[in-house]
Amino acid sequence: xxxxxxxxxxxxxxxxxxxxxxxxxxxxxxxxxxxxxxxxxxxxxxxxxxxxxxxxxxxxxxxxxxxxxxxxxxxxxxxxxxxxxxxxxxxxxxxxxxxxxxxxxxxxxxxxxxxxxxxxxxxxxxxxxxxxxxxxxxxxxxxxxxxxxxxxxxxxxxxxxxxxxxxxxxxxxxxxxxxxxxxxxxxxxxxxxxxxxxxxxxxxxxxxxxxxxxxxxxxxxxxxxxxxxxxxxxxxxx
Amino acid sequence: xxxxxxxxxxxxxxxxxxxxxxxxxxxxxxxxxxxxxxxxxxxxxxxxxxxxxxxxxxxxxxxxxxxxxxxxxxxxxxxxxxxxxxxxxxxxxxxxxxxxxxxxxxxxxxxxxxxxxxxxxxxxxxxxxxxxxxxxxxxxxxxxxxxxxxxxxxxxxxxxxxxxxxxxxxxxxxxxxxxxxxxxxxxxxxxxxxxxxxxxxxxxxxxxxxxxxxxxxxxxxxxxxxxxxxxxxxxxxxxxxxxxxxxxxxxxxxxxxxxxxxxxxxxxxxxxxxxxxxxxxxxxxxxxxxxxxxxxxxxxxxxxxxxxxxxxxxxxxxxxxxxxxxxxxxxxxxxxxxxxxxxxxxxxxxxxxxxxxxxxxxxxxxxxxxxxxxxxxxxxxxxxxxxxxxxxxxxxxxxxxxxxxxxxxxxxxxxxxxxxxxxxxxxxxxxxxxxxxxxxxxxxxxxxxxxxxxxxxxxxxxxxxxxxxxxxxxxxxxxxxxxxxxxxxxxxxxxxxxxxxxxxxxxxxxxxxxxxxxxxxxxxxxxxxxxxxxxxxxxxxxxxxxxxxxxxxxxxxxxxxxxxxxxxxxxxxxxxxxxxxxxxxxxxxxxxxxxxxxxxxxxxxxxxxxxxxxxxxxxxxxxxxxxxxxxxxxxxxxxxxxxxxxxxxxxxxxxxxxxxxxxxxxxxxxxxxxxxxxxxxxxxxxxxxxxxxxxxxxxxxxxxxxxxxxxxxxxxxxxxxxxxxxxxxxxxx
Numbered sequence: 001x002x003x004x005x006x007x008x009x010x011x012x013x014x015x016x017x018x019x020x021x022x023x024x025x026x027x028x029x030x031x032x033x034x035x036x037x038x039x040x041x042x043x044x045x046x047x048x049x050x051x052x053x054x055x056x057x058x059x060x061x062x063x064x065x066x067x068x069x070x071x072x073x074x075x076x077x078x079x080x081x082x083x084x085x086x087x088x089x090x091x092x093x094x095x096x097x098x099x100x101x102x103x104x105x106x107x108x109x110x111x112x113x114x115x116x117x118x119x120x121x122x123x124x125x126x127x128x129x130x131x132x133x134x135x136x137x138x139x140x141x142x143x144x145x146x147x148x149x150x151x152x153x154x155x156x157x158x159x160x161x162x163x164x165x166x167x168x169x170x171x172x173x174x175x176x177x178x179x180x181x182x183x184x185x186x187x188x189x190x191x192x193x194x195x196x197x198x199x200x201x202x203x204x205x206x207x208x209x210x211x212x213x214x215x216x217x218x219x220x221x222x223x224x225x226x227x228x229x230x231x232x233x234x235x236x237x238x
Numbered sequence: 239x240x241x242x243x244x245x246x247x248x249x250x251x252x253x254x255x256x257x258x259x260x261x262x263x264x265x266x267x268x269x270x271x272x273x274x275x276x277x278x279x280x281x282x283x284x285x286x287x288x289x290x291x292x293x294x295x296x297x298x299x300x301x302x303x304x305x306x307x308x309x310x311x312x313x314x315x316x317x318x319x320x321x322x323x324x325x326x327x328x329x330x331x332x333x334x335x336x337x338x339x340x341x342x343x344x345x346x347x348x349x350x351x352x353x354x355x356x357x358x359x360x361x362x363x364x365x366x367x368x369x370x371x372x373x374x375x376x377x378x379x380x381x382x383x384x385x386x387x388x389x390x391x392x393x394x395x396x397x398x399x400x401x402x403x404x405x406x407x408x409x410x411x412x413x414x415x416x417x418x419x420x421x422x423x424x425x426x427x428x429x430x431x432x433x434x435x436x437x438x439x440x441x442x443x444x445x446x447x448x449x450x451x452x453x454x455x456x457x458x459x460x461x462x463x464x465x466x467x468x469x470x471x472x473x474x475x476x477x478x479x480x481x482x483x484x485x486x487x488x489x490x491x492x493x494x495x496x497x498x499x500x501x502x503x504x505x506x507x508x509x510x511x512x513x514x515x516x517x518x519x520x521x522x523x524x525x526x527x528x529x530x531x532x533x534x535x536x537x538x539x540x541x542x543x544x545x546x547x548x549x550x551x552x553x554x555x556x557x558x559x560x561x562x563x564x565x566x567x568x569x570x571x572x573x574x575x576x577x578x579x580x581x582x583x584x585x586x587x588x589x590x591x592x593x594x595x596x597x598x599x600x601x602x603x604x605x606x607x608x609x610x611x612x613x614x615x616x617x618x619x620x621x622x623x624x625x626x627x628x629x630x631x632x633x634x635x636x637x638x639x640x641x642x643x644x645x646x647x648x649x650x651x652x653x654x655x656x657x658x659x660x661x662x663x664x665x666x667x668x669x670x671x672x673x674x675x676x677x678x679x680x681x682x683x684x685x686x687x688x689x690x691x692x693x694x695x696x697x698x699x700x701x702x703x704x705x706x707x708x709x710x711x712x713x714x715x716x717x718x719x720x721x722x723x724x725x726x727x728x729x730x731x732x733x734x735x736x737x738x739x740x741x742x743x744x745x746x747x748x749x750x751x752x753x754x755x756x757x758x759x760x761x762x763x764x765x766x767x768x769x770x771x772x773x774x775x776x777x778x779x780x781x782x783x784x785x786x787x788x789x790x791x792x793x794x795x796x797x798x799x800x801x802x803x804x805x806x807x808x809x810x811x812x813x814x815x816x817x818x819x820x821x822x823x824x825x826x827x828x829x830x831x832x833x834x835x836x837x838x839x840x841x842x843x844x845x846x847x848x849x850x851x852x853x854x855x856x857x858x859x860x861x862x863x864x865x866x867x868x869x870x871x872x873x874x875x876x877x878x879x880x881x882x883x884x885x886x887x888x889x890x891x892x893x894x895x896x897x898x899x900x901x902x903x904x905x906x907x908x909x910x911x912x913x914x915x916x917x918x919x920x921x922x923x924x925x926x927x928x929x930x931x932x933x934x935x936x937x938x939x940x941x942x943x944x945x946x947x948x949x950x951x952x953x954x955x956x957x958x959x960x961x962x963x964x965x966x967x968x969x970x971x
Contacts, residue, residue: 009571010482012394016662023679049660051392054479110387112657141391141657206659211677211794213667 001228004032004042006072006088008052008063013085013205017048020205025221034066043228044081044125045072047088049141049203059102059144060090069095081125081224082197086142089189089199098190098199099157100149105142106182112141114213115180117165117188117202118172124164124195125227126220135172136165136216138202140180140188145201147183147190154184165189165200244269249276255607262602271596273540274603277506278513281769284606287735288767291745294752299725299761307518309353309430309502310420311763313725315789317681318424322356325364325417325690325729325785327768331473332414336381337388340414341476342450344389345548347418349502352485353551355428355492356420359661360676361390363400363416364690364729364783368409370644370970375404378412380971385476386416387655392478393485397656398664398674399688401783402967403645405825407694410773415729415766417785419688421680428492430501432519432554435582437498439523440560441508442491442567442574443484443550447533450474450507450546460734460772480549480572487570488551494566496559503550509543509603511552512578513586516600522585523600525578539595543588554580613745614738622699623834625819630896633871633945633952636827638959640868640900641875642966643826648879651968670880671798672718672864675790685793687721689786692729694779696835699820701743703835705750705782710838710904711866712786713758717847718862718907719796720854721788723758728765728784733777735769743780744769751782757840760786797854799863800880801936806860806910808877808933810870811923812846813839814890816901822867823900836903843905845926850907852922858915865906871899871943871953873908874933879964884938884957890931891946898945899952910936 003021007014014031021027030042034052039045052063063069069091076082076097084092092098105111119127119134130136149157157163165188169178174186181201189200204217246256249272259267259275267275281287297305303320304312310324328343344361351358363386368375379402390397395418422428432439450473491497499519501511508525516523530542537545553574555563560576567574581587586603588596640646653668665685666675673689691712697704713723728751733740755762771778790796801808818824819833853859861881865873874887892898911919916932923930941960943953 010392010394010479012392012482012660016660019662019679050394051479051482054392054477056479109384110391110655110657112391112659113654139659141659143391203659206662209662211665212659212662 001043001225002028002030002041004030004039004045006032006034006045006047006068008034008066010054011048011050011052013049013203016205017046020208021221024208024218025225027225032068034068036068037071039071039075044224045075047084047091049086049088052087052091058094060087060094063091064094073097076197079196083126084199085203085205086201089201090144092197092199097197098192099153099162100147100190102144103146103148104144105146110143111180112139113180114139115202116168116170116178118168118174120163120166121161121191123161124191124198125224126198127164127223128227129223130219133172135168137214138204138207138217140202142201145181147187149184157190160193162191162193163187164191164198244272249273250280251276255279258607263598270540271598274509274543277544278509278603279606283506283510285767286606286609287611287769289608290610291748294748295762296752296755297761297763301724302761302763303427306764309350311725311727312354312427313763315681319680320422320424320427321419321686321787322351322354322422323417323419323727323787324350324764325415325727325783326766327729327731328414328416329411329731329768329771332382333412335473336378337385338473338475340382340385341389342474342548343414343416344386345476345481346504347416348393348395348481349551351418351420352488353428353430353500353502354420354422355426356422357489358395358418358420358485359663360419360688361395361397361416362688362690362785363397364692365401366403366408366413366781368406369404375409382414383652383655389476389478389481391657393482394660396658396660396664398658398668398676399690400649400668401690401692402649402652405694405779407779410775411771411778413731413781415783417690417727419787426492428497428500430499430515430518432499432515432521432523432580434498435521435580436557437554437580438557438560438576439578439580440553440555440563440574441530441550441577442553443572444477444480444547445531445533445573446542446545447547448537448541448545451541451544460770474546474548476548483570483572484549484551487567487572490566491563494559494562496556496563497553498556499554501552503552505546507543507545513600513603515552515554516586517604522581522583523578524581524587524589527588527590529575529577531573531575539590611735611741612738613742615742616739622832625833626830628818628824628828630894631827633895633899634955636823636900637871637875637953638963640823640826640872641960641963644967645822645867646872647967648964649967650965651971665793666719666796666798672715672862673721675719675793675796677793683792683794685790687716687719687788687790689715690783691715692781692783694781695825695831696820697747697780697782699831699833700835701746701780702750703837705747706754706838707835707904708782708784709751709754710843711864712784713847714864716786716788717850718799718864720851721790722851723760724787724789725761725763726784726786728762728782730767731771731778731781731783732769733772737777740777747780747782758844791855795855795857797859797862799861799877801877801883801885801910802860802881803912804883804937806936807913807916808885808887808936809909809911810906810931810933811849811909811928812906813842813903813929814931816869816892816897816903818897818901821900821902823869823896838904846905846907846928849923849926849928853919858919859909859911861910863908865908869900869902870906870908874943875941875960876964877908878941878957879961883936884940885934885936886942887934888944889933895945895952899943
């Protein structure tokens with residue numbers, strides 16, 4: 001499959017995403033410059049982590065208005081899978097492509113640590129091959145990852161099954177002690193109603209090789225690859 | 239140009255130095271030139287008091303590609319790849335403005351590595367503050383950690399190792415030393431020697447403003463109580479966003495092959511970069527002030543030439559490459575302006591409106607005079623070697639107090655604020671092992687190990703031995719993760735070199751590092767001297783900090799420090815003659831820096847290290863940790879806290895329980911391994927005549943330590959209490 005990894009000025013996980021997709025998973029990868037107007041020829045798009053445009057304003061606020069985001073929006077509108085990781089998630093929120101917003105971590109500090117998350121929705125290309133309740137181990141590294149949505153919106157997205165991941169303990173229990181940043185109801189990742197746009201704070205690309213402590217993140221990439229292959233086969237079959 | 243005279247003292251120079259300038263120029267310097275000399279001949283830029291002493295340090299290694307004298311040292315690691323690394327201090331700015339001082343320290347050292355053509359892959363920081371129960375020290379520590387995090391996290395360079403030590407001896411003079419490590423292909427190695435008359439000189443990155451003017455001179459002064467208010471303007475403000483763009487653009491620009499020379503703009507800004515690049519290349523350079531892009535209007539020539547605005551670099555490029563290089567910086571949203579050119583003549587010339595306002599030989603500026611300062615052994619030194627009577631305290635309380643001391647306690651509160659995983663190389667995370675381990679996919683399965691060590695307490699008690707102990711411990715830490723030392727960079731933090739006792743201490747410490755490096759065949763490939771760390775409290779605790787880089791043949795066989803499996807055997811290797819002299823126990827529990835530190839027997843040390851390294855490489859060990867501050871008891875307690883496993887341990891007998899528990903000696907390690915590996919391991923140790931003691935076994939949820947064989951536990955604590963003490967920093971910072 002052909003993945004696009006978007007590079008904003010001061011994205012800093014772009015090379016890591018390229019490494020995992022290209023070297024670990026053997027996919028074709030195109031580095032997409034933030035001024036790009038078109039995503040033609042790509043099967044899936046990743047918005048990587050980092051501090052796009054320095055994030056001196058709210059995280060993701062400037063990047064959400066970058067030229068490439070019109071193309072990302074168009075790509076998503078026709079069902080293309082889009083994954084926002086960390087800063088990429090923040091950008092998707094600021095772009096209005098996902099519901100909710102990010103606040104500063106409740107501890108008011110950047111936090112980089114390994115966490116557990118529970119799969120809440122398998123209705124996305126990135127979690128289709130996982131099962132609900134499955135516990136994954138992945139690192140987080142962010143200063144603004146305290147997910148927030150007002151009560152009514154939160155109810156709506158919860159009822160619609162748009163919560164993709166929640167922070168949990170090693171046993172899969174979602175509780176206060178397992179919440180690293182104060183996120184409302186331990187939300188670690190959400191999707192759009194259609195399911196093809198997913199944002200998450202944990203870094204699957206940092207947990208895609210056992211030598212780095214966890215291979216669980218690879219499951220998300222493998223899931224979307226399988227989803228794309230299935231779609232391609234069905235299109236060819238039709 | 240005005241001919242009004244300027245007193246040499248007003249720019250920090252002596253009358254003799256003024257005469258030397260006159261001799262070199264054959265005339266009086268203009269006031270502008272004199273200001274440039276004032277900064278370039280400051281201790282910070284000129285190394286005038288340390289240069290001769292630093293020549294003691296061995297630099298030779300078969301792997302050496304670049305020794306001291308460039309922006310960073312470079313050593314070959316095989317496969318056409320090399321590692322560039324250097325450590326630098328940012329003590330003075332961090333004392334005045336902890337957040338910005340530390341952040342710009344990170345930015346500066348990153349650019350030094352970048353200037354070698356290397357992509358930075360890791361940061362290591364060594365921090366020292368006054369006691370953290372004091373508000374000012376706590377604020378400094380919190381600010382420095384946040385500043386390092388703000389810069390390092392944004393630019394995407396993981397901070398993977400470090401130290402945090404507190405002592406009243408750092409109260410007025412906190413130390414912030416940051417090292418950066420980068421990777422570079424041999425063929426892409428860059429240098430700072432300007433060459434090729436007619437080649438354009440480009441200033442790239444941020445525009446030039448009024449910030450940080452005279453920062454280098456300020457860093458060469460003693461701090462007083464008013465400094466925090468008055469010197470704020472001498473501290474530069476970092477812009478990590480621009481720093482990140484500068485990294486990417488410079489890596490791209492160097493790859494064009496059209497860049498002849500590159501140097502970072504740090505202390506003394508354009509003055510330092512232009513004069514050093516020209517002097518190193520034996521050429522001249524002409525700069526036109528109107529071509530320098532400015533952030534503020536109506537800047538004076540001296541402000542432009544001495545500005546320490548961050549995120550700037552100076553490039554010498556081939557004429558045909560200038561446009562291409564400029565377009566690369568432009569793509570990354572940065573400026574790249576031609577501000578002059580290399581000339582064949584022997585002069586550095588600065589033009590304003592076409593008329594020369596500076597014209598002098600580059601070497602005259604770049605090579606400050608060299609001094610042989612007076613040295614005198616501190617009067618009180620021998621008196622402090624006498625060990626006072628130390629009362630025995632409750633061992634359990636002492637253990638908890640030592641575990642909670644910042645030097646020992648887990649630095650989770652700092653490492654969690656640092657992105658230590660970006661770049662997906664981190665195999666052993668900070669705090670999880672005695673050194674950080676990074677994999678090198680470029681040379682798979684090889685890896686790099688990084689660690690920094692320094693001990694101001696030992697150095698103040700015996701600078702020669704203290705420095706040797708720091709080098710020995712860094713190598714010991716590397717052995718624990720299975721790495722062989724490749725080279726080191728040092729950061730030497732002392733008071734005023736004009737104080738003969740301080741200078742004697744400095745020279746002894748450098749001699750100690752040099753001797754240790756010769757004994758272990760480890761080259762010193764670069765470093766930094768920070769003098770004038772003085773406050774109204776007096777000179778700083780003399781603190782040489784060593785950052786050592788090691789190589790692992792296979793990262794998958796590396797080893798952490800925490801206990802891993804119940805029922806594993808716990809082993810102590812190395813000579814077992816611990817002593818309370820100069821120990822951390824006597825310092826932290828009894829409040830005294832006293833006693834003469836034991837010296838390192840490097841022959842024995844090398845043999846123990848080889849045993850540890852071999853055992854790690856063979857995958858025999860479950861954990862490996864060296865005994866340092868707090869002795870064997872603290873080493874065992876740390877392994878237990880890190881692994882979340884209890885243990886029952888009987889330490890070798892000593893004249894007193896506290897000596898057995900907390901006494902210190904170099905070259906000792908606490909290891910754990912499955913019982914079926916014991917015989918092989920004993921044979922390995924015996925083959926190198928390394929003493930070995932079986933201490934006990936891992937298991938249970940309590941830590942029990944006995945100091946003899948009478949089966950009374952000197953310490954018997956629940957693991958939860960050990961873990962809570964070990965994590966004390968999290969509730970302080």
